[in-house]
Amino acid sequence: MRPGETGTEAGETALARTARVDLAAERDAAGIDELMASLDAELVGLHEVKDRIREVASLLLVDRVRQRFGVSSTRPNLHMCFTGNPGTGKTTVAMRMAGLLHRIGYLERGHLVAVTRDDLVGQYVGHTAPKTKEVLKRAMGGVLFIDEAYYLYRAENERDYGQESIEILLQVMENQREDVVVILAGYGDRMAEFFRSNPGMSSRVAHHVEFGDYDLDELRSIAELMSEQDGYRLGREAVEVMRELLDEQRAQPRFANARTVRNMLERARLRHASRIVDTQDDCGLDDLVRLEPVDFKP
Ligand SMILES: Nc1ncnc2c1ncn2[C@@H]1O[C@H](COP(=O)(O)OP(=O)(O)O)[C@@H](O)[C@H]1O
Ligand SMILES: [Mg+2]
Incomplete structure (x- = not known):
């Protein structure tokens, strides 16, 4: 079976009960190690997040092999919750997760549709259901x-349209698991509160990743x-200056x-360009790629 295929196709006979399957070869065919290596590199x-991804990959691999033996079971529940502060990698990892789920054959397309409350909930009566359904269709x-999934629920307003969106999402999360995987993201404390007020949502989310x-x-x-990915070099002194600045900013x-970090590099890139254009008529590759401490100074 090639990666991307799922289960026993119609007409394909299940493996004999006594058959043996080489799991390492299966993992290799699905490209899991390759994917994990690129996660590690990038x-x-x-x-811990990477460990959880590895667990999900194993779960799906085993599920796939079980199907080949004709062992039937419901598809594993893969709806997830990613909690953490801004810029900790939640969106990036969700994109990688989508790719993995596609590669291993769980999801047909493996794209990511990122939304917030405003994309799902309307302002007027009758607007929310079509909006939520449209988003689900795209996903x-x-x-x-x-x-920031918790904005879907407003405790102070019982008739908030967010509730309508939640109901539709819950139905799809339950009945169309193999068609779409939902990842809820946001701050940990607010998400915990959201789950306390929405037990239906809580019970449908199987994987919590911090x-x-x-x-x-x-x-x-x-x-x-x-900087390496963008074709820039940071000298030892530039790294030191940046580290000090980051240490200050951490308290803000x-x-x-x-x-x-990304914003700081963007700013340095701008300063660097102005600096060499303004001060250097003669410029070599090294000048073009090296960010200096002065490019970082506030
Ligand atoms: N562990 C990491 N290693 C390298 N780059 C990272 C890492 N985590 C986040 N980034 C980068 O930082 C930026 C913000 O990450 P993002 O996934 O949008 O965070 P969040 O969704 O948690 O706010 C992105 O450009 C992302 O590529
Ligand atoms: Mg994000």
Whole structure:
């Protein structure tokens, strides 16, 4: 069976009860190790998150092999909840998860549709159901990522249209599991509160993944990885300056983990360009790719 196919196709006979299956070869065929290696290379830290992804991959692989033996079971529930502060990698990992689920044959398309309350809930009577259904239609075959999902529920207003959207989502999450995987994301405490008020939602989400804040060394590695991917080099002094700035910013309320790193690099890139255009008539490759400490100074 090729990766991407699921289950026993019509007309295909199940494996004999005594047959043996080489799980390593199956894993290889589905490209799981390759995918995990690229996750390791492209995402700094997040060890627990990566472990959870590995678990899901194993679950699906085993499910697939069981089907080949003709063992019937309901498809595993893959709806998830990603909690953590801004910039900790939730959206990025959700995209990777969608790719994995496609690769292993769970999802037909493996794309990600990212939405918030405003995309699902209307302002007037009768607007919410069509809006939610339209979004679900777009997400079919992929992952529906609902950012700050708790805004769907407003405790203070019983007649809030968000409730209508939740009901529709619940039905699809229950009855069309193999068509769409829903990932709810947001701050941990607010999500916990949301689940307390919405037991139906809570019972349909099987996987809870927590994204912790990055420590200073991880932020530095993220900076190095991002600049490398963008074709820039950070000298030792530039790294040191950046580290100090990140340490200061960590205490600020608007700090957003890896997103702050990205913004800092964007700004440095702008300064770097102005600096070399303004001061250097003669410029070589090294000048074009090297970010200096002065490019980071506030
Ligand atoms: N562990 C990581 N390693 C490298 N880059 C990361 C990591 N986590 C996040 N990023 C980058 O930081 C930015 C913000 O991440 P994102 O997934 O949007 O965070 P969130 O959805 O949690 O707010 C993106 O550009 C992403 O590629
Ligand atoms: Mg996000």
